[in-house]
Amino acid sequence: ADLPSVKILATGGTIAGTAASSTQTTGYKAGDLGIQTLIEAVPAMKDYANVSGEQVVKISSNNMDTKTLLKLAKRVNELLADPKVDAVVITHGTDTLEETAYFLNLVTKSDKPVILVGAMRPATAISADGPMNLLEAVRVASTPEAKGKGVMIVMNDEINGARDVTKTNTTNPATFKSPELGAMGYVSGNKVRFYKQSTKRHTTNSEFDVSKLETLPRVDIIYSHVDDDRIMADAAVAAGAKGIIHAGTGNGSIANPTMEGLKDAVAKGVVVVRSARVPNGATTVSLPMWTKAGFLESDTLNPQKARLLLQLALTKTQDPKEIQRMFDQY
Numbered sequence: 001a002d003l004p005s006v007k008i009l010a011t012g013g014t015i016a017g018t019a020a021s022s023t024q025t026t027g028y029k030a031g032d033l034g035i036q037t038l039i040e041a042v043p044a045m046k047d048y049a050n051v052s053g054e055q056v057v058k059i060s061s062n063n064m065d066t067k068t069l070l071k072l073a074k075r076v077n078e079l080l081a082d083p084k085v086d087a088v089v090i091t092h093g094t095d096t097l098e099e100t101a102y103f104l105n106l107v108t109k110s111d112k113p114v115i116l117v118g119a120m121r122p123a124t125a126i127s128a129d130g131p132m133n134l135l136e137a138v139r140v141a142s143t144p145e146a147k148g149k150g151v152m153i154v155m156n157d158e159i160n161g162a163r164d165v166t167k168t169n170t171t172n173p174a175t176f177k178s179p180e181l182g183a184m185g186y187v188s189g190n191k192v193r194f195y196k197q198s199t200k201r202h203t204t205n206s207e208f209d210v211s212k213l214e215t216l217p218r219v220d221i222i223y224s225h226v227d228d229d230r231i232m233a234d235a236a237v238a239a240g241a242k243g244i245i246h247a248g249t250g251n252g253s254i255a256n257p258t259m260e261g262l263k264d265a266v267a268k269g270v271v272v273v274r275s276a277r278v279p280n281g282a283t284t285v286s287l288p289m290w291t292k293a294g295f296l297e298s299d300t301l302n303p304q305k306a307r308l309l310l311q312l313a314l315t316k317t318q319d320p321k322e323i324q325r326m327f328d329q330y
């Protein structure tokens with residue numbers, strides 16, 4: 001009775017996936033099972049928390065969209081404003097798990113724990129990873145130390161911070177890692193152990209607010225490559241993009257023809273941010289002409305997270321200096 005109250009919001013994903021046989025680990029139906037079935041599969045959760053569930057959507061997370069992100073964020077804020085709710089756990093597909101986690105890290109108005117969890121094997125598989133992951137997510141959510149650390153992903157015995165975590169393997173259960181910057185903690189045996197946390201702004205220290213938003217500005221990602229040209233930049237502008245994230249080669253480098261397209265985009269009022277297709281390291285100014293062109297830099301945010309930050313930034317300002325400040329702080 002004295003245990004914390006944890007609300008589990010379910011969105012679908014492989015953790016709720018079903019396949020025809022116990023050996024099938026690809027080609028299954030993601031998001032098939034409802035939240036009640038997931039809760040019933042892990043009775044041990046009641047040793048750590050009073051859990052209750054709520055189904056938000058039932059999707060495979062490759063289909064996540066702005067509408068659902070905003071709906072989820074608003075519901076999380078509503079629940080955490082309730083003194084009877086101590087923490088929220090969100091079950092989610094792994095494909096875009098890092099994006100939803102980072103988005104919530106920026107817009108959650110509470111220091112109560114918000115933990116995202118998924119699975120790489122469907123619920124019907126031998127050695128399905130979902131039930132243990134869910135138990136560990138609830139355990140972390142119920143730990144007093146989890147408060148105020150920002151949104152986290154708990155999977156495969158690791159606690160990773162929303163800002164630095166990324167999916168690193170297409171099929172392996174040990175897929176969520178914070179390369180180089182490292183995990184925040186472990187769920188190890190009977191202990192939840194924390195070692196570090198991000199110094200970046202998040203949750204109660206964030207300036208972003210979704211409470212009055214119905215949509216977000218369009219921001220496209222351009223992935224650079226050998227033989228790159230300006231066609232994607234022109235297409236983004238034609239589609240009405242208010243921002244472009246350039247996933248550059250190396251330290252956010254840009255091919256000359258693409259550079260021309262992006263310069264024209266800036267001239268039309270589009271905010272261009274240099275990120276990188278390289279998984280580690282901060283994007284810094286390596287050529288003065290990129291600064292002169294008005295391009296901003298994403299720091300260590302990968303392109304998909306830089307996109308979300310730019311979308312939120314554009315709900316507040318168009319001023320490149322202000323937006324660069326945000327990239328430096330979040």
Ligand SMILES: NC(=O)C[C@H](N)C(=O)O
Pocket residue numbers: 012013014015030059060061062092093094095096118119120121
């Ligand atoms: N492992 C998974 O959850 C993958 C699935 N396609 C999803 O993101 O919903």
